[in-house]
Amino acid sequence: MNLVAAQIVNGLAIGMLYAVMALGLSIIKGLLNVPNFAHGALFAVGAYVCYTLSTIGAPFAVALIGAFSGAALLGFLIERFGIANLTGGSYLLQVLFLFGTALVIEQILVLIYGTTGVSLVPPAMLGGAMDLGFMFLPRYLVFCALVGAFSIVAVWLLIEKTRIGSSIRAGIERREMVQCLGIDIGTLLTLGFALGAGMAGLAGGIALPLLGANATSGNDMMAIAFVVLVLGGLGSLYGAVAAGILIGVAQSLTTLVAPSASTLLIYVIMTVVLLIGPKGLFGER
Amino acid sequence: MNKNLLALAAVVLLAVVAPMVIPISIANEIIVIAIFAMATNLVIGVAGLYSFGQAMFFGAGAYLTGYSLTAGGLSLVPSILIAIAGAAALAGIVGAVIIRRSGFYFMMLTFAFNQMAFYVVLVWSGVTGGEDGMAGIKRAPVGGLDLNDRSVFYAFCAVLFVASYVILRQIKKSPLGLVLEAAKENPRRMASLGYSVHGAQLAAFMISGAFAGLAGSLYVLLYRFVPIDSISWIMSGNVVFMVVIGGMSSMVGPIMGAAVFVWLQGLFSLLWAQWALLFGLFIIFVVFTLRGGLIELFKRVARIRRAGEAHHG
Amino acid sequence: MAEPVTVLEAIELTKRFGKNTVVDGVSLKFPEGRLHAILGPNGAGKTTLFNLLTKDYPVDGGEILLRGERVTRLRPHQISRRGVGRSYQITSVLRELTFFENVWLASYRADHAGAPGLWRDFRAHWATAEKTRQVLAELGLEPFTDRKAADVSYGDQRLLEIAVTLATRPEILLLDEPTSGLSQRESERVKQLILSIKGKFTIIMIEHKMNVVMDISDDVTVMNRGKVIASGSPAQISTDAAVRSAYFGL
Numbered sequence: 048m049n050l051v052a053a054q055i056v057n058g059l060a061i062g063m064l065y066a067v068m069a070l071g072l073s074i075i076k077g078l079l080n081v082p083n084f085a086h087g088a089l090f091a092v093g094a095y096v097c098y099t100l101s102t103i104g105a106p107f108a109v110a111l112i113g114a115f116s117g118a119a120l121l122g123f124l125i126e127r128f129g130i131a132n133l134t135g136g137s138y139l140l141q142v143l144f145l146f147g148t149a150l151v152i153e154q155i156l157v158l159i160y161g162t163t164g165v166s167l168v169p170p171a172m173l174g175g176a177m178d179l180g181f182m183f184l185p186r187y188l189v190f191c192a193l194v195g196a197f198s199i200v201a202v203w204l205l206i207e208k209t210r211i212g213s214s215i216r217a218g219i220e221r222r223e224m225v226q227c228l229g230i231d232i233g234t235l236l237t238l239g240f241a242l243g244a245g246m247a248g249l250a251g252g253i254a255l256p257l258l259g260a261n262a263t264s265g266n267d268m269m270a271i272a273f274v275v276l277v278l279g280g281l282g283s284l285y286g287a288v289a290a291g292i293l294i295g296v297a298q299s300l301t302t303l304v305a306p307s308a309s310t311l312l313i314y315v316i317m318t319v320v321l322l323i324g325p326k327g328l329f330g331e332r
Numbered sequence: 333m334n335k336n337l338l339a340l341a342a343v344v345l346l347a348v349v350a351p352m353v354i355p356i357s358i359a360n361e362i363i364v365i366a367i368f369a370m371a372t373n374l375v376i377g378v379a380g381l382y383s384f385g386q387a388m389f390f391g392a393g394a395y396l397t398g399y400s401l402t403a404g405g406l407s408l409v410p411s412i413l414i415a416i417a418g419a420a421a422l423a424g425i426v427g428a429v430i431i432r433r434s435g436f437y438f439m440m441l442t443f444a445f446n447q448m449a450f451y452v453v454l455v456w457s458g459v460t461g462g463e464d465g466m467a468g469i470k471r472a473p474v475g476g477l478d479l480n481d482r483s484v485f486y487a488f489c490a491v492l493f494v495a496s497y498v499i500l501r502q503i504k505k506s507p508l509g510l511v512l513e514a515a516k517e518n519p520r521r522m523a524s525l526g527y528s529v530h531g532a533q534l535a536a537f538m539i540s541g542a543f544a545g546l547a548g549s550l551y552v553l554l555y556r557f558v559p560i561d562s563i564s565w566i567m568s569g570n571v572v573f574m575v576v577i578g579g580m581s582s583m584v585g586p587i588m589g590a591a592v593f594v595w596l597q598g599l600f601s602l603l604w605a606q607w608a609l610l611f612g613l614f615i616i617f618v619v620f621t622l623r624g625g626l627i628e629l630f631k632r633v634a635r636i637r638r639a640g641e642a643h644h645g
Numbered sequence: 646m647a648e649p650v651t652v653l654e655a656i657e658l659t660k661r662f663g664k665n666t667v668v669d670g671v672s673l674k675f676p677e678g679r680l681h682a683i684l685g686p687n688g689a690g691k692t693t694l695f696n697l698l699t700k701d702y703p704v705d706g707g708e709i710l711l712r713g714e715r716v717t718r719l720r721p722h723q724i725s726r727r728g729v730g731r732s733y734q735i736t737s738v739l740r741e742l743t744f745f746e747n748v749w750l751a752s753y754r755a756d757h758a759g760a761p762g763l764w765r766d767f768r769a770h771w772a773t774a775e776k777t778r779q780v781l782a783e784l785g786l787e788p789f790t791d792r793k794a795a796d797v798s799y800g801d802q803r804l805l806e807i808a809v810t811l812a813t814r815p816e817i818l819l820l821d822e823p824t825s826g827l828s829q830r831e832s833e834r835v836k837q838l839i840l841s842i843k844g845k846f847t848i849i850m851i852e853h854k855m856n857v858v859m860d861i862s863d864d865v866t867v868m869n870r871g872k873v874i875a876s877g878s879p880a881q882i883s884t885d886a887a888v889r890s891a892y893f894g895l
Contacts, residue, residue, distance in 0.1 A: 082440045084384075084569070133619065139382065139576055140619050142439065146569040147615030154609035266565065270447030273440040277433075307455055314448040321429050321441075507753055507761035507770065514739045514750055521737040524699055525813055526725035526754045532761060539763075 049182040054299040060188040060257070062295020063195025064250050068272035069279070069287035070199060071246030076276065077219035078239040081138070084145040085125060086247045086272060087265030088152035089118045093248025094260035095156055098165050107170045111194070111252045118248020119241045121152070126240035131233060156262040164261030173256075191253050198249055199288055202242070215239050267310075274317045336501075339584055343497050346587070347490040351483070354595075357554075360486050362594045363493040364550045369574040369586035369593075370500045371543030376572060377580025378504050379536045380516030382435070385442030386571050388426070388449040389419040389541040391563025393548030395453065398466040398558040403459070408472045408479070412549045419545020420538045422449075427537040431530050446565050453563055466558035479553070489550050496543055501583045503539060512536055566608075573615055577622070649676035652712055652847050653729070653817055658697050659706030660690075667693045669871035670707065675817070680839070680848045682858045684882070685868035691851045692734055694868070695819050698849075699731050700724050711817075725754075730815025732806045734822045734851070740795035744786055744805055745777060747794055751812035752776045780812045784838065800831040807838065818842075820850040824857060836861060859883065 068090065075083045083089075093114035100110035125148055133141045168174065169187045176183040206212035218235050251265065258264070271294070279290025294313055301309040350359035368390055375381045393415035400411035430441040453460045460466060471479040479485045503509055515522045515529045522529050552558050561567060570593060578589025596614065600607035653675040660668040668690040675681050683691050696702040698709060700721045709717045711727055725731075739747050746767075753761070753773045768774060781787050784804055789797055794805060807823060823839065824832035836857050839848065843861065852858050858865060858879065865882040867875040875885045882888055 076436065080436060082384075082436055082443070084443070129616075137576075139376075139572070140622060142382070142384075143569070143573055143576060144616060144619045146573070147612045147619065150566070150569075150608055150612030150615065154606055154612060158606055158609065267447065267451070270444045270565075273444045277437055277440060277444075310451055310455075311448070314444070317441075317444065318429050321433070502766070503763045505766045506763045507757070507765075507767045508763040510742075510746060510750060510767045511761045514742060514746075517739050517741055518737055520701060520721070521733070521739065522750070523721035524701065524725055524731050524733075524737075525751050525809070526722050527750075527761070528720075528722045535760065535763070 050303060051300070052182050053184070054303055055296055056184060056188050056192070058296030058299030059292060060191040060195070060295070061299060062292035063192045063199075064254055064257075064268070064291075065271055065275050065295050066288040066291030067195050067198055067246050067250040067253070068268055069275040069291050070202060070285075071243035071250075072272050072276050073243075073287045074202075074215070074219075074239055074246075075243035078215065078236050079126075079130065079141075081130065081141050081145065082273070083240075083243065083247075084142060084269075085149040085152065086244075087263075087267075087269030088149040088156075089121060089244045089247035090251040090254075090265030090268050091156055091260060091262055092121055092152060093118045093251025094255045094264070095160060095165070095251075096248065097252035097255050098167055098260065101167055107173070111249065114252025115245045115249040118251070119245030121248075122244020123237060123241040125244070126237045130240070131237065153262045160262070162261065164259055164264070165255075166259035167255045169256040187256055191257060194253055195250075198246065202246070203285070205242075211238065215242075271313055274313055278317060278320055339501075339582070340494075340498065343584065343587065344494055347493055351486055356482050356486055358594060358598055360482075360489055360554055361551075362591045363486075363489055364547055364554055365571075365574070365594055366587040366590035367493055367496045367550070368544055368547035368571055369578065369590040370496060370583050371540045371547065372571045373575045373578075373580055373583060373586040374500060374503065374536055374540045374543075376575050377585075378509055378516075379512040379533055381431075381533060381537065382439045382572075383442045383537075383540075384439050384565070384568050384572065385426070385444075385446035385449075386540070386544055387563050387565060387567035388442075388446045389423055389544035390548040390551070390567060390571075391449060391453065392419040392422050392541075393545030394552045394558045394562040395460055395466065395548075396545070397549040397552045398469055399459065401469050401472070402466065408474050408553070412546065415545045415549035416542045417545075419548065420542035423538045423541025423544075424534070427534045427541075431534050431537065443565055443568070446563075446568050450560075450563050450565065453560060460560075461558070463560055465560050467556075469552060469556045469558070471553055471556070485553070489554070492546065492550065496546065497583055497587070500539075500543065503536075504583060508532060508535060573618075577618055649678060650712075651675065651710075652677045653698065653849070654710040655694070655698065655707065656710065657707035658694065658704060658709065660693055660697055660702060661705050667871050668697060671868070671871070671873055672707075673866060673873065673876075675847055675849055676864075677847050678844055679863040680843050680850065680861060681864045681866065682862035682879075683849065683851045683866050683868060684853075684858060684888075688870075689868040690871040691868055692821055693871075695731065695821055695849075695851065698724075699729060699819065725813065725815075726758075728816035729819065730810045730813045730817070731819040732810040732821055732823060734825055736799070736802045736806050738794040738802050738805045738809065741793065743791050743793055744781060744789040744797075744808075745774075745791060747805055747809050748780050748812045749773060749777045751809045752780065755812065755814040777812065780808050784808045784811075800827050803827060803831070803835065804838075807835070811842070816846060818846045818848045820848065820852075822851050822853060824852065824854055832857065 068086065072083055072086055075081065096117035097110040097114040100113045101107065129144050129148065130141055133144055173187045173190045176185045206216050214235055218232065218239065250268065251260065275291045275294055276287050279286035294316065297316060298309045298312055301312045347363060350362065372386045375383045396415040396418040397411045400406040400414050426445050430438060433441055454462055471485065473479060477484055477488065479488060511522065511527055511532045515532060519529045548562060551562065574589030574593045575586050577592060578587065579585030597607070597611065600610040604610060651674045655671055655673045658668055658671045659666065671694060685691050693702065697704050700719055704717055708715055716724060716727065749767065753770065756773050781790055784807070786804060786808060789801060794802055803823065810818065824835050827835065832854065840861055862879055865877060865879050866873055867882060867888045875882055875888045
């Protein structure tokens, strides 16, 4: 029972990470309609920024903000100087550009930090576990879930309650309306991409004390985020959040019975949903 | 018809001349990777299915051959055949699950499945060697041919390369090829004519998987080693890159793309251990050059995209 | 005269988009060999009805019977293979392909029941190529044989659209506004073409141009807001009060 409860908490924490990653992808998909193949690299960037800031003595909160900002800034540059110049052309060129960018980012990280990877002990106040009487709850997991939930709520507030957010929403739902609102669509796409990238970076930062990081560790996260987006995000910005949490919990619970199968489980769920779920192509969705 | 013969002659000539002007090992890698690129062009260029998981089939061929030759104790030809059949079967299974998804989702799903395959190989290290790859592969003689001789092995690959070219080109010009081209533009119309669009696309996906498997198999024989990179998503991205730079309108384009890729990879790795960084920069550079240069390529893909968008609304 | 056989029948067909019911419990019988026109103002649900009959859209309610067989759950290509050919209102010819290739694809499907061949060059399927040329000749489109569809006038694309539909050799022909966007002369050409094939097929046609409808059709159904409001001969329809108020806005 304790084990199950612990795994559920663990799953919630991991699931929140997936949700943060997938929500970022979902925003980018909605605005630019490209699969962001640099999302994993941006995740790694977030992790390393968080690591670097922590090692030079910055408080963990600052390190997390740095993780978000660093990745967001990179995202800003990628969109403004890359994708924005490739519109009106081939879809494949945009995707290849993101692929090339991912390679470059990963390799630069290897160049700076080497291939061995890094890890971080969570700050003292987040370390250890709380005794709930019937189980021990690692504090960092709770923190992880809370920060994930908090950032999702923040994005929700940003999109639903602010002017720039409503433009982003309009950009996703009806592109032509944005011009009527008097907002430059180019700026909007750049900001949207930066926001999505920042969320990948934030996920990387949060995940660092939990999973460690190396230059390519974002790719697994990216693959899972893609799956989460497909499962939950068909047409909805927030469906990805629910799917992310669901996948996280399901995966965590599987580790109780078959630890090595837990990642595979994600793909099994995806396959089942794709097979029995709504069908595409001719409107049967 | 003459044009066909001319192109075939050029491909044969290329296979014959290449080892004379560049190191044979590089030439050999080019023709092997070219099979992979041509296979990928069938799904990307002909069928308009943007697969970012082609390495899963290349890797399946590679690991199946590696396993068959070492632990399986099979001889060479059956090992290659198993690689082809296994990769095609994998493509059939993956394709059956995802072929109804289009555009954006198809891209993400092919990538996700690729990552799953990578994960399986990584975790199942008892069989696959995990991160270290699979070593100890020997080229057993085939019908009296000593494949350990570099020239003989090259000739063996070259024959398969030319055969792959001929087969894939025929498929491109066949009724199936035309159905795929048409479905790329307007899948709904093709269905209303009575074609099973998904059926045709699945067939293309499997054929592509089979040839990718063959390429993976030959790659392993060439280096007598299965690197885990052979199944990584970077390999999937690279092959898309080859197809795009070579051009998608014919099967000769991907051959050119493969040649450029292999040659550059060799060059960059001589320059710097961090060659992947240079390669990434090169991809970005090319993407921006293509934007202005190959206008025709552009228009073509833009139209495909428009058709896709109109379709998904 | 014996009652003609019903080849296609819609029973209480319904389609909703969100809260809008676009086709609302439509029941229609289409007898064999007749030319049946469907009239109605924009947004009446005519094209959606076609999309249901060909299963381009999934059906939300009701049934479709094809020669008495329930086909409501089939996919579009399966409906097509049972002899239902269709042209689209928005020209759906394959713009990147030539006239020959467009018609060839339709002829090949009619010739060839299984999966498409994957070895012989499609042009070297001689029998199909011959039939393709015949269809092009019948519609006077020979001069365009090797032209890309994107490169010709809209009127010629409309004719190609019909040629493609005919080349599938259907028994039931669904024509969605075959004369839309055509000049007087061009639509006269299409009208003559339809007259020339009338009787050989069961034709169901959506059409706006009253003169075309009244001149050539045997039966007329009028739809408004997703419902059938009148059915009858052209003469009956032109005097029907409900039709006049809905369609002519009088």
